[in-house]
Amino acid sequence: EAQVTQNPRYLITVTGKKLTVTCSQNMNHEYMSWYRQDPGLGLRQIYYSMNVEVTDKGDVPEGYKVSRKEKRNFPLILESPSPNQTSLYFCASSLTGLAKETQYFGPGTRLLVL
Amino acid sequence: QKEVEQDPGPLSVPEGAIVSLNCTYSNSAFQYFMWYRQYSRKGPELLMYTYSSGNKEDGRFTAQVDKSSKYISLFIRDSQPSDSATYLCAFTNGGGSNYKLTFGKGTLLTVNP
Numbered sequence: 001e002a003q004v005t006q007n008p009r010y011l012i013t014v015t016g017k018k019l020t021v022t023c024s025q026n027m028n029h030e031y032m033s034w035y036r037q038d039p040g041l042g043l044r045q046i047y048y049s050m051n052v053e054v055t056d057k058g059d060v061p062e063g064y065k066v067s068r069k070e071k072r073n074f075p076l077i078l079e080s081p082s083p084n085q086t087s088l089y090f091c092a093s094s095l096t097g098l099a100k101e102t103q104y105f106g107p108g109t110r111l112l113v114l
Numbered sequence: 115q116k117e118v119e120q121d122p123g124p125l126s127v128p129e130g131a132i133v134s135l136n137c138t139y140s141n142s143a144f145q146y147f148m149w150y151r152q153y154s155r156k157g158p159e160l161l162m163y164t165y166s167s168g169n170k171e172d173g174r175f176t177a178q179v180d181k182s183s184k185y186i187s188l189f190i191r192d193s194q195p196s197d198s199a200t201y202l203c204a205f206t207n208g209g210g211s212n213y214k215l216t217f218g219k220g221t222l223l224t225v226n227p
Contacts, residue, residue: 004157031213033215040122040219041219042120042202042217042218042219042220043158043202043217043220044217045214045215045216048213048214050213058214059214059216090157090158092157097213098213099145099146099148099163099165099206099213100146100163100165102160103160103215105156105157105158105159106157107156107157108155108156108157
């Protein structure tokens with residue numbers, strides 16, 4: 001089954017404690033992206049990757065890091081989480097990143113930073 | 115002026131009604147226009163995609179784009195309770211290697227049986 005998986009699905013942590021949210025896709029997609037969704041602000045892009053070792057900033061990259069060492073994985077790293085990073089995070093992938101392609105979203109990771 | 119404006123609703127309609135969802139945008143560089151549907155506690159899914167002014171129909175759904183007015187719409191005919199979801203408009207500049215999506219805040223739709 002074609003899918004995008006994220007782990008963990010729910011996470012409560014404290015300010016400053018480094019964490020990683022994993023994202024994996026099994027569709028051999030070149031393009032992957034991270035979004036955060038907040039009430040009243042909608043869905044905003046954090047980082048995206050066009051292929052292995054190729055990443056670029058989205059609209060809200062501050063406080064986040066990403067890496068793309070393998071095609072299937074695109075982890076999101078919060079080096080020193082702060083309460084304003086409490087949010088619902090989605091990973092997504094598509095074949096090559098063209099706008100007309102269907103972008104497949106993962107189930108989401110709900111993060112609470114205390 | 116915000117780059118994308120979308121009425122957050124909520125919008126509540128009876129089953130069978132025609133639903134109209136709208137977004138306005140200010141960025142003239144937007145060339146591709148999309149509508150995503152997001153069910154509660156799920157990730158968004160692409161519903162409609164278009165790149166030109168005019169109408170595009172897919173079953174009960176019609177996407178309408180007016181580039182001159184910077185206005186896009188999604189119409190749902192014969193709405194069903196299963197259409198109850200949040201609908202997000204989305205925009206991007208180009209389809210090559212510059213794939214950055216800008217989303218509206220979403221409109222929450224409830225279709226009552």
